[in-house]
Amino acid sequence: RVYADTAGLPVLWSLVGGGRWVSPQEARYVSGEWEHGDDVAAALLEAGQAVVRLPDHVRAGFATVEDAVVPADAPFLRRFFKTAKALPRCVATDRARAVRMLAYCLSDLILGCPADTDGGEAYTCLVGLPLVPVSDGTLRTFGPRSDPQLIFVGSPLECDVLAALRSRIVDVSLPASVGDHLGSEALQAYTNVRRLTPGMVADCLGQVLPQGWKG
Numbered sequence: 001r002v003y004a005d006t007a008g009l010p011v012l013w014s015l016v017g018g019g020r021w022v023s024p025q026e027a028r029y030v031s032g033e034w035e036h037g038d039d040v041a042a043a044l045l046e047a048g049q050a051v052v053r054l055p056d057h058v059r060a061g062f063a064t065v066e067d068a069v070v071p072a073d074a075p076f077l078r079r080f081f082k083t084a085k086a087l088p089r090c091v092a093t094d095r096a097r098a099v100r101m102l103a104y105c106l107s108d109l110i111l112g113c114p115a116d117t118d119g120g121e122a123y124t125c126l127v128g129l130p131l132v133p134v135s136d137g138t139l140r141t142f143g144p145r146s147d148p149q150l151i152f153v154g155s156p157l158e159c160d161v162l163a164a165l166r167s168r169i170v171d172v173s174l175p176a177s178v179g180d181h182l183g184s185e186a187l188q189a190y191t192n193v194r195r196l197t198p199g200m201v202a203d204c205l206g207q208v209l210p211q212g213w214k215g
Helices: 037-046 056-062 074-083 095-106 118-126 156-161 163-168 176-182 185-190 198-208
Strands: 012-014 020-022 027-029 050-052 151-153 193-195
Touching: 012 050, 037 050, 037 074, 037 095, 074 095, 074 118, 095 176, 118 185, 151 163, 156 163, 156 198, 163 198, 185 193
Parallel strands: 027 050, 151 193
Antiparallel strands: 012 020
């Protein structure tokens, strides 16, 4: 009961705003043992979220208290980034960190699930997430499958040939933890990401070559 009674009281220490005591209802839990946990904490703190790190027994005590010490897991971070007015500067200006944040947001999705299964359909949660690293160094937003502005996954050669479309081609240097998801059938079934085919390359060439190139 002591945990429920303190849910609205400033009893947990957070580094937010330079450091202050916050209530469990404000607190966002990030474990130091999570992969990319430090990056998650940095992004949330910059955005004014009250990140806390707690001993296991304290966190367990608040586990039964509604809306207290909310874990900043992958679903939380996806919702946060999708609803934020802008990405935290530490993510928007740090390419490597942005890629790690995308890897974290993909971490609860099951790679290899057929598109027509619950696991495949789960990729719809990415729509609206502004973390697609493209070849011109910027970040784009996952759109729905119906979005006419496609984002392409291609080989280094295809990216070179279509250099004028770098802003719409996924960065070819991404780690497998990210690239394999972006190239998966299920992700492409529910977002505006597509793997380049010969026909698509031909269509794209028509957009980037000078008029009259066909002779």
